[in-house]
Amino acid sequence: MTTASPTIDRPVSPQHKFVQRLLRGDQIAHLITLIFASAIILVTALLFFELFRSSALTRQKFGFSFLMTTTWDPVALEFGALPFIYGTLVTSALALIIGVPLGLGAAVFLAELAPPRVSDGLAFLIELLAAVPSVIYGLLAIFTLIPLLRDYIAPVLRSTLGFLPFFQGPSYGVGLLAAGTVLAIMILPFIISISREVLLAVPREQREASLALGATRWETASHVVVPYAKAGIIGSIFLALARALGETMAVTMVIGNDPKINASLFAPGYSIAAVIANEFSEATSDIYISALIELGLVLFCITIAVNAIARLLILATTRKSTAHS
Amino acid sequence: MISRRTRRKITNFVMFAMTGLCAAVAVSVLFFILGYLLWQGGRTLNWQFFTQLPAPVGETGGGFANAIIGSAKLLLLASLIGVPIGFLGGVYLAEFGGTTWAFIVRYTTDLLNGVPSIVMGIFAYALIVLPMKHFSTFAGGVALGVMMIPIAVRSTEEFLRAVPNSLREGALALGATKWRAIATVVIPAAMRGIITGIMLDVARVAGETAPLLFTAFNNRFSSPGWNQPTSSLPVMIFTYAIAPYEDWHRQAWAAGLVLLSLVLVTNIAARFILRRQSLVLRG
Amino acid sequence: MKRVVSIVAFALGLAFTSCGSPTASSDSTKAAPARQILINGAGATFPYPMYSKWFDEYHRKFPNIQINYQSIGSGGGIRQILEGTVDFGASDGPMTDEQLKQAKTKILHFPTVLGADVAAYNIPGITEELNFTSDALAAIFLGKIKKWNDPELKKANPSVSLPDKDIVVVHRSDGSGTTYVWVDYLSKISPEWKSKVGMSTSVNWPVGLGGKGNEGVAGLIKQTPDSIGYVELIYAIQNKMSYGKVRNSAGKFVKADLMSVTAAAAGASKQMPEDFRVSITDSTGPDAYPISSFTWLLIPSKIEDPMKKKALTDFLEWMLTDGQSMVEALSYAKLPAEVVVMEQKAIAQVQ
Numbered sequence: 005m006t007t008a009s010p011t012i013d014r015p016v017s018p019q020h021k022f023v024q025r026l027l028r029g030d031q032i033a034h035l036i037t038l039i040f041a042s043a044i045i046l047v048t049a050l051l052f053f054e055l056f057r058s059s060a061l062t063r064q065k066f067g068f069s070f071l072m073t074t075t076w077d078p079v080a081l082e083f084g085a086l087p088f089i090y091g092t093l094v095t096s097a098l099a100l101i102i103g104v105p106l107g108l109g110a111a112v113f114l115a116e117l118a119p120p121r122v123s124d125g126l127a128f129l130i131e132l133l134a135a136v137p138s139v140i141y142g143l144l145a146i147f148t149l150i151p152l153l154r155d156y157i158a159p160v161l162r163s164t165l166g167f168l169p170f171f172q173g174p175s176y177g178v179g180l181l182a183a184g185t186v187l188a189i190m191i192l193p194f195i196i197s198i199s200r201e202v203l204l205a206v207p208r209e210q211r212e213a214s215l216a217l218g219a220t221r222w223e224t225a226s227h228v229v230v231p232y233a234k235a236g237i238i239g240s241i242f243l244a245l246a247r248a249l250g251e252t253m254a255v256t257m258v259i260g261n262d263p264k265i266n267a268s269l270f271a272p273g274y275s276i277a278a279v280i281a282n283e284f285s286e287a288t289s290d291i292y293i294s295a296l297i298e299l300g301l302v303l304f305c306i307t308i309a310v311n312a313i314a315r316l317l318i319l320a321t322t323r324k325s326t327a328h329s
Numbered sequence: 330m331i332s333r334r335t336r337r338k339i340t341n342f343v344m345f346a347m348t349g350l351c352a353a354v355a356v357s358v359l360f361f362i363l364g365y366l367l368w369q370g371g372r373t374l375n376w377q378f379f380t381q382l383p384a385p386v387g388e389t390g391g392g393f394a395n396a397i398i399g400s401a402k403l404l405l406l407a408s409l410i411g412v413p414i415g416f417l418g419g420v421y422l423a424e425f426g427g428t429t430w431a432f433i434v435r436y437t438t439d440l441l442n443g444v445p446s447i448v449m450g451i452f453a454y455a456l457i458v459l460p461m462k463h464f465s466t467f468a469g470g471v472a473l474g475v476m477m478i479p480i481a482v483r484s485t486e487e488f489l490r491a492v493p494n495s496l497r498e499g500a501l502a503l504g505a506t507k508w509r510a511i512a513t514v515v516i517p518a519a520m521r522g523i524i525t526g527i528m529l530d531v532a533r534v535a536g537e538t539a540p541l542l543f544t545a546f547n548n549r550f551s552s553p554g555w556n557q558p559t560s561s562l563p564v565m566i567f568t569y570a571i572a573p574y575e576d577w578h579r580q581a582w583a584a585g586l587v588l589l590s591l592v593l594v595t596n597i598a599a600r601f602i603l604r605r606q607s608l609v610l611r612g
Numbered sequence: 613m614k615r616v617v618s619i620v621a622f623a624l625g626l627a628f629t630s631c632g633s634p635t636a637s638s639d640s641t642k643a644a645p646a647r648q649i650l651i652n653g654a655g656a657t658f659p660y661p662m663y664s665k666w667f668d669e670y671h672r673k674f675p676n677i678q679i680n681y682q683s684i685g686s687g688g689g690i691r692q693i694l695e696g697t698v699d700f701g702a703s704d705g706p707m708t709d710e711q712l713k714q715a716k717t718k719i720l721h722f723p724t725v726l727g728a729d730v731a732a733y734n735i736p737g738i739t740e741e742l743n744f745t746s747d748a749l750a751a752i753f754l755g756k757i758k759k760w761n762d763p764e765l766k767k768a769n770p771s772v773s774l775p776d777k778d779i780v781v782v783h784r785s786d787g788s789g790t791t792y793v794w795v796d797y798l799s800k801i802s803p804e805w806k807s808k809v810g811m812s813t814s815v816n817w818p819v820g821l822g823g824k825g826n827e828g829v830a831g832l833i834k835q836t837p838d839s840i841g842y843v844e845l846i847y848a849i850q851n852k853m854s855y856g857k858v859r860n861s862a863g864k865f866v867k868a869d870l871m872s873v874t875a876a877a878a879g880a881s882k883q884m885p886e887d888f889r890v891s892i893t894d895s896t897g898p899d900a901y902p903i904s905s906f907t908w909l910l911i912p913s914k915i916e917d918p919m920k921k922k923a924l925t926d927f928l929e930w931m932l933t934d935g936q937s938m939v940e941a942l943s944y945a946k947l948p949a950e951v952v953v954m955e956q957k958a959i960a961q962v963q
Contacts, residue, residue, distance in 0.1 A: 041421040117348060140588065192358070250448075304444060311439065552650050571827060
């Protein structure tokens with residue numbers, strides 16, 4: 005089967021040539037896919053534009069001090085983003101503190117120490133965790149994690165580490181600690197699966213050389229493989245961070261919804277995503293809505309930055325390992 | 330005095346155990362989630378839930394048929410938006426890529442992927458709900474559809490790239506034009522992967538709640554058409570979970586079980602299809 | 613693969629052609645000849661149990677009319693009716709003059725029921741009813757009274773052994789008419805509250821956890837020991853929560869119930885303003901419950917769709933007559949007779 009293009013020997017006009025090429029279908033295919041691909045750019049630009057435009061009121065009124073003020077007063081129309089930025093950062097940091105050691109440990113186990121069949125099987129199950137919707141994590145957290153934290157874990161923490169300002173004050177169950185813990189569980193599958201891939205991408209020669217020199221498998225893993233894959237692992241951590249920053253539902257359900265800054269992790273807090281979810285459909289004045297949208301813009305910018313760093317780091321590792329293999 | 334060698338061996342064993350414990354914790358979370366939902370939701374789930382509308386506040390009984398139908402409508406609309414743009418965008422990047430414009434498209438796709446879901450809701454509210462002057466299934470579908478785009482693009486592109494060049498070159502050598510080669514040879518070869526990518530994408534947005542909060546809003550009834558607000562499984566779970574009524578909690582568990590089952594089944598099915606796909610390509 | 617896809621597509625198609633309205637709890641399979649009318653409303657959680665029952669009953673009576681009401685808080689009700697994204701709103705905090713100015717079409721207030729904010733609490737081991745003075749309530753919510761066995765609380769409750777535990781305050785995280793009623797009362801009886809926090813549907817709370825909707829607050833209180841919060845009466849009753857008596861302006865500790873709420877409205881209904889916006893918190897009268905309130909439906913004065921307009925005005929009529937007979941079962945108080953008469957006249961204002 006051939007798609008014979010009309011072979012014409014006599015000279016043809018440029019229009020005719022264009023139509024010829026068009027008829028060959030390549031141009032059309034190129035054009036169609038180009039249009040759809042460009043739709044993506046259009047949508048993203050529209051998103052930015054819409055966010056920017058709708059937050060104009062507060063941007064003009066407060067300027068950069070919006071990011072530093074702690075008041076969130078819908079009555080007096082004084083809005084500041086700091087409590088939400090604080091809540092978002094603290095819960096995400098907590099998620100990393102809990103999730104990274106756990107996740108890295110599991111990734112090292114799966115990539116280095118476990119037999120391949122076990123590794124594949126477990127990795128599959130862990131990736132399923134990533135598919136669980138956020139609202140279901142929230143649902144479970146309300147009825148299992150909150151009572152657990154309030155009745156068992158918080159008293160223990162208070163009695164052992166109570167000298168630190170992080171573990172003082174009354175514990176309600178809901179609060180920054182609860183949100184951080186839920187986030188930790190939610191980002192675990194990301195850290196594990198990406199770190200595992202990155203570790204598996206480390207060239208075999210490195211491992212073999214280390215083992216040949218008499219190192220145990222753990223020593224190989226900790227002294228050779230992990231440092232080699234360091235950039236990629238950090239990249240996975242950043243990706244997980246980006247995910248944690250934008251997480252809405254599970255956090256809303258357990259964070260306590262109080263726009264205050266508190267050193268104690270037992271205290272209730274508020275994150276950017278949670279306040280938008282709770283207050284957006286009810287913001288009764290234009291400037292209130294503008295404040296919420298500006299918060300959304302701030303969150304978006306933070307996640308862009310974190311994602312960009314993550315990609316660079318992951319790219320760096322894969323380059324490195326392909327260069328050496 | 331333990332010899333150095335033995336100490337190292339013990340460390341090896343201990344770390345093996347500890348990291349294994351980490352992995353076990355991660356996996357056991359999954360089983361805990363599944364088990365708890367099965368226990369709590371399984372008790373309450375019965376045929377009634379799939380066919381009845383919710384009962385008035387404070388009364389027991391009723392179901393969430395409207396939420397199921399609503400979710401189905403939203404996902405259909407989302408796919409209509411997300412799949413064409415995602416698929417064709419992926420084709421563009423894989424087959425016609427390499428140019429600066431392609432680089433911009435890829436970068437923008439990554440950008441779009443990083444948009445927090447709540448911000449997507451704001452976007453759809455400003456773009457559709459306000460001009461239309463009401464909440465609608467349409468707005469919710471658009472919000473979800475835009476969320477689907479980046480993943481659809483990336484997975485399509487990856488699977489197309491995974492098709493060996495020999496197939497492309499073979500088709501071209503036989504005289505096919507570029508588009509014919511792509512449409513009849515490359516895409517079918519990657520089809521399984523692309524479809525699983527889309528399945529996973531749909532499963533992911535099926536669980537999204539935040540973008541629907543002020544677009545599709547919520548609806549006690551099931552209204553025909555696309556112009557009215559609609560209930561959906563995730564929003565219903567959220568609303569019922571934070572309420573004080575015991576009966577609502579039970580229904581939230583049941584709905585959670587339904588949602589999770591659908592999502593997990595889709596994920597597992599996708600992976601099985603993929604496994605056969607990779608065998609095909611290797612052979 | 614192709615077959616799977618086509619089967620799935622076929623199944624989906626089937627699902628959609630049959631996606632009319634599935635059966636409500638009461639099956640009405642008789643084909644309704646009239647056009648399906650869907651009316652969307654949103655707003656207060658305060659009267660949600662009542663509205664939910666009313667709209668359900670009304671749908672049973674007229675199966676072709678679906679009134680979809682979402683309880684997102686009074687703040688939401690006000691916002692969405694101003695934006696025009698819903699057909700009617702609902703709020704227990706009447707719209708302020710500035711808010712009314714923002715409306716493109718004039719918004720009319722229609723009182724529906726009388727309800728009360730109660731101080732619900734969850735103290736393990738305490739089953740007795742607590743007495744709260746107005747000052748005590750203000751101090752608790754300002755964060756000045758921090759423990760349950762504070763002397764001021766003990767003074768009002770001499771026979772109860774209050775525990776030495778921190779008080780967990782629970783308030784609303786969303787824009788709420790229930791909040792409005794509560795802080796309206798606190799502003800009246802506590803100058804410190806008025807200057808420090810003020811009153812609106814959403815305020816800058818000095819202390820406490822935030823719950824979404826009356827439902828969220830009730831849920832939080834139930835799950836958090838040593839907590840106290842404000843919810844509408846029916847939520848406390850339906851969820852079997854303890855709630856305390858409040859001292860009214862006559863000095864008597866009154867429990868919220870049909871009589872005390874009706875007593876609170878007695879004075880105001882004689883002087884009901886034309887637009888029905890009135891506050892009845894801290895009202896005079898020996899038996900009045902001091903934290904009572906009307907709650908209103910916010911209806912635009914001009915509705916474009918004639919069928920929707922008729923459906924809404926018919927509903928209002930029904931609400932003022934048949935609907936009122938259902939309110940006491942849910943522990944809301946009926947509207948005073950004078951108010952009902954005024955409202956029936958006012959329905960004509962909806963064009």
